[in-house]
Amino acid sequence: MTKVFEQCVLPVLTYGSETWSLTMGLIRRLRVTQRAMERAMLGVSLRDQIRNEEIRRRTRVTDIAQRIAKLELQWAGHIARRTDGRWGLKVLEWRPRTGKRSVGQPPSRWTDDIRRVAGSGWRQAAQDRVLWNSLQKTYV
Structure with missing residues (x-):
C-alpha cells in the first residue's frame, strides 16, 4: 500500500x-x-x-513537505544550469518596471525560498552539480 x-x-x-x-x-x-x-x-x-x-x-x-523541498531544489538547479536561452531563467531575473511591490509584508516569491536555503549566490552554487546535490541532501 x-x-x-x-x-x-x-x-x-x-x-x-x-x-x-x-x-x-x-x-x-x-x-x-x-x-x-x-x-x-x-x-x-x-x-x-x-x-x-x-x-x-x-x-x-x-x-510531503520534504518531497516538495527536494523537488524545488532540483528544479532550481536545473533552471540555473540552463544555457539554451529559454525563458525560465529570464522569468527569474525579471523585475517589474516600477520596481515596487505592494504595501505591507510582500508575498513570498519562489526565489526567496531558494535563497533562504542556498544563500544569495545560489545560481553560482547550482553550476557545480556535486555541491548542489550535497546542499540538497543536507537541507532535505
Whole structure:
C-alpha cells in the first residue's frame, strides 16, 4: 500500500510544486491531506486518537513537505544550469518596471525560498552539480 502511495498519490499531490512559493499554510494543508490518506490506508479514525508520529511510523511514507523541498531544489538547479536561452531563467531575473511591490509584508516569491536555503549566490552554487546535490541532501 505504501508503494502505491509513494508512486501514484504523492506525485499527483506534488505535481508542479517545484514552482510553488511555499507558505506555512500551504504546507499545513498538504500535510493534513497526507495524514488523512495515511489514516485511510491504515483504517484508523481520528476518534482512535493515534498520534501522527505513530501513523507515520506504521506507513513509512515520505513527508510531503520534504518531497516538495527536494523537488524545488532540483528544479532550481536545473533552471540555473540552463544555457539554451529559454525563458525560465529570464522569468527569474525579471523585475517589474516600477520596481515596487505592494504595501505591507510582500508575498513570498519562489526565489526567496531558494535563497533562504542556498544563500544569495545560489545560481553560482547550482553550476557545480556535486555541491548542489550535497546542499540538497543536507537541507532535505
